[in-house]
Amino acid sequence: MIPAGSLLHAVALHKAYGRTPALDGADFSLHPGEVVAVMGPSGSGKSTLLHCLAGIIAPDSGTVRYGDRELTAMSDAERSALRRADFGFVFQFGQLVPELTALENVALPLRLNGTRRRDAERQAREWLERLEVDTVADRRPGEVSGGQGQRVAVARALAGRPRVVFADEPTGALDSLNGERVMSLLTDAARDTRAAVVLVTHEARVAAYSDREVVVRDGIAREGVAAV
Amino acid sequence: MSIGHTLLGLLESGPRHGYDLKRAFDEHFGHDRPLHYGQVYSTMSRLLKNGLVEVDAVEAGAGPERKRYAITDAGVTDVAQWLARAEKPEPYLQSTLYTKVVLALMTRRDAAELLDTQRTEHLRLMRGLTERKRxxxxxxxxxxxxxxxxxxxxxxxxxxxxxxxxxxxxxVRA
Structure with a gap:
């Protein structure tokens, strides 16, 4: 049964890479506007869970529903269109297009969704200001620091006004001060725009920016247990 | 935390009344646990007895007398020694959590659930602290x-x- 008001809901996800199981019956649900941390040791299946939830990979079995649509029954093209329209992504590194400036990178998802260049660039500049990196608007990813690059990536993820942001170890390559600033800006901006966030992290201090946590162990996801 | 040394340190910038000391302590160090007046006055009597502070002035008023305390040279030396001394790192060996895990395993209870419950509680506290930081x-x-x-x-x-x-x-079951 789908929990009332759930935006994204996965049931009994199984996924194996060759003979190695990554997900072994994982369940997950996400409500609009909430920030959920997906935690667990390396190799527990947490990134695979995120990729299945976001429709990047298809599970071997199980279902993922987004609103009233079933991701697992969509074609690749339909899932791709859904990701562009409704989802935003922040990864550990490497997601910015190296040939484009920070401004062009942030404007890219808006342009792909049909926004006119001038409007896309105006909105992109506002997002860069919001993420405190408007000073590097005209620089390419190779010319900015790791912390600045990650803020540009957050700006890009949020610029298309997604309903869900998928963040996979977004602070993994940053020092603690930069990591915390990125988390603070990401979660503030997501809450303001009512975007839900699925945050994969193995760092407790990063998970502390979430509303609740789900722990993945041996391919099974467990909700945080309330203390008695 | 050594309240005595902290109050002494606060006195180094100039003499203060007990009430001012409490206010300065609470402002800088007492976010969760403000000092009680009783603690301030009992600490000051001890420091007075040990010659680390002296009464600099006494103001008579409608209520009880207000003493103003000043740090002595011995007090300044004491603060300097305390600041220079490394704190003993606490390794927390044999913590309650470790004991609980071992006992859960020995009695064949679910130790993984115990750890999950504890993780949730730690994260709950960490969320509160993170919010306070923001x-x-x-x-x-x-x-x-x-x-x-x-x-x-x-x-x-x-x-x-x-x-x-x-x-x-x-x-543990061997």
């Missing part, structure tokens, strides 16, 4: 960071223990 000033941020790093260390231990539960079960 809204607080720099002093708040530093105090919360200190607590957060310690809680994070506990959590790393929890994860490591969770990963080694099978081996630990074998060891």
């Amino acid at each position: 809204t607080g000033d720099l002093a708040d941020q530093l105090i919360c960071d200190h607590a957060l790093f310690h809680l994070e260390a506990d959590l790393r231990w929890l994860e490591l223990t969770a990963a080694r539960l099978d081996k630990l079960a074998e060891a």
Whole structure:
């Protein structure tokens, strides 16, 4: 049964890479506007869970529903269109297009969704200001620091006004001060725009920016247990 | 925390009344636990007895007399020695959590669930501290960071223990 008001809901996800199981019956649900941390040791299946939830990979079995649509029954093209329209992504590194400036990178998802260049660039500049990196608007990813690059990536993820942001170890390559600033800006901006966030992290201090946590162990996801 | 040394340190910048000392202490160090007046006055009597402070002035008023305290040379030396001395790191060996995990395994209860419950509780506290950091000033941020790093260390231990539960079960049941 789908929990009332759930935006994204996965049931009994199984996924194996060759003979190695990554997900072994994982369940997950996400409500609009909430920030959920997906935690667990390396190799527990947490990134695979995120990729299945976001429709990047298809599970071997199980279902993922987004609103009233079933991701697992969509074609690749339909899932791709859904990701562009409704989802935003922040990864550990490497997601910015190296040939484009920070401004062009942030404007890219808006342009792909049909926004006119001038409007896309105006909105992109506002997002860069919001993420405190408007000073590097005209620089390419190779010319900015790791912390600045990650803020540009957050700006890009949020610029298309997604309903869900998928963040996979977004602070993994940053020092603690930069990591915390990125988390603070990401979660503030997501809450303001009512975007839900699925945050994969193995760092407790990063998970502390979430509303609740789900722990993945041996391919099974467990909700945080309330203390008695 | 040594309240005596902290009050002495506050007196180094100039003489203060007991009430001012309490206010300065609470402002800088007493976010969660403000000092009681009783603690201030009992600490000052001890410091007075040990010659680390002296009464600099007494003001008579409608209520009880107000003493103003000043630090002595011996007091300044004492603060300097305290600041220069390394604190003893506490390794927390044989912590309650470790005991609970071992006992759960020995009595064949679910130790993994115990660790999950503890993780949730640690994260709940960490969320509160993170929120306080977001809204607080720099002093708040530093105090919360200190607590957060310690809680994070506990959590790393929890994860490591969770990963080694099978081996630990074998060891304690042998």
